[in-house]
Amino acid sequence: MRVLAIGECMAELAPSERVGEFKLGFAGDTFNTAWYLAQIAADIDVNYLTAVGDDAISQDLRAFMKDSRISDTHVQVIAGKTIGLYLIHLSNGERSFSYWRSDSAARQLAVDEIALGRAVKGADLIYFSGITLAILDPQSREILLIALRRARASGTTVAFDTNLRPQLWSTPQEMTDTVMKAAAQSDIVLPSYDDEAVWFGDGDSIATLDRYAKAGVDQIVVKNSAQPVVFQKAGQRGEVGVDPARGIVDTTAAGDSFNAGVLVSVVRQDDLATGIRKGCRLAGHVVRHKGSLVPVNLDLGKDESG
Numbered sequence: 095m096r097v098l099a100i101g102e103c104m105a106e107l108a109p110s111e112r113v114g115e116f117k118l119g120f121a122g123d124t125f126n127t128a129w130y131l132a133q134i135a136a137d138i139d140v141n142y143l144t145a146v147g148d149d150a151i152s153q154d155l156r157a158f159m160k161d162s163r164i165s166d167t168h169v170q171v172i173a174g175k176t177i178g179l180y181l182i183h184l185s186n187g188e189r190s191f192s193y194w195r196s197d198s199a200a201r202q203l204a205v206d207e208i209a210l211g212r213a214v215k216g217a218d219l220i221y222f223s224g225i226t227l228a229i230l231d232p233q234s235r236e237i238l239l240i241a242l243r244r245a246r247a248s249g250t251t252v253a254f255d256t257n258l259r260p261q262l263w264s265t266p267q268e269m270t271d272t273v274m275k276a277a278a279q280s281d282i283v284l285p286s287y288d289d290e291a292v293w294f295g296d297g298d299s300i301a302t303l304d305r306y307a308k309a310g311v312d313q314i315v316v317k318n319s320a321q322p323v324v325f326q327k328a329g330q331r332g333e334v335g336v337d338p339a340r341g342i343v344d345t346t347a348a349g350d351s352f353n354a355g356v357l358v359s360v361v362r363q364d365d366l367a368t369g370i371r372k373g374c375r376l377a378g379h380v381v382r383h384k385g386s387l388v389p390v391n392l393d394l395g396k397d398e399s400g
């Protein structure tokens with residue numbers, strides 16, 4: 095089974111144990127999900143499509159991908175460019191980000207239409223996000239959406255995390271319009287209620303579910319921090335309770351790791367509630383550590399009978 099994630103991986107500066115010191119790593123929303131997928135599902139061939147520069151840190155990123163069992167076959171190299179950088183700020187375990195990414199190589203990931211067409215061909219599942227779209231210019235955005243429509247028409251499942259980052263868009267309206275357009279051409283949408291409430295005015299997580307259902311999305315999973323996850327598949331609704339996470343130190347990548355748990359079940363054609371429970375266990379582990387990528391050493395199947 096082949097999964098292709100599309101987006102930007104940046105250098106990450108995450109606070110370390112000593113105040114004022116930061117640890118250098120690599121992260122980015124879609125990349126994080128690909129990384130967790132590669133960690134938890136040895137049977138899945140995980141690929142990442144992005145663009146990097148030709149400098150030392152870009153090469154380090156490629157080496158890191160290969161060491162992490164993520165294929166770099168679809169990584170394009172743009173001469174003279176480099177990768178983006180972001181820094182995590184923590185306040186009582188809740189994260190916010192500062193970015194230096196406005197001229198990163200990844201902004202050109204959809205410029206080569208032929209390479210894009212080659213990469214999406216034959217994937218069982220393609221995963222992208224609102225951040226993937228936000229970093230592209232309008233023409234590249236359209237090229238990407240067309241490539242995804244074609245892949246979907248030939249049987250690929252398309253999964254989309256809306257990941258709303260208003261600071262990466264020209265206007266909130268451009269963000270919400272583009273996100274709804276991308277959602278309408280996806281099979282699975284994985285929004286986070288707290289962000290959706292701010293930018294779409296949803297009164298509760300069911301309102302978020304309703305809005306994407308109305309847009310024609312078949313599978314919707316609404317994350318809602320420690321509140322139950324509500325979901326819909328083929329018109330059937332359900333909810334999965336979330337065990338309160340203990341010892342939260344950094345919520346970065348909670349949503350991304352959760353998505354990996356859901357997507358592994360989607361690829362294996364398990365039921366959605368099983369995937370959601372896996373995602374919750376994984377996210378509960380990730381938030382107890384600093385930074386985006388936390389080695390996984392737990393049995394995700396443990397509570398599947400519950």
Ligand SMILES: O=C(O)C(=O)C[C@H](O)[C@H](O)COP(=O)(O)O
Pocket residue numbers: 121122123124126180191225259345346347348349350351386
């Ligand atoms: O903002 C971006 O562009 C990033 O990719 C930075 C982060 O690594 C992820 O966004 C974390 O994602 P959450 O799971 O929502 O915490």
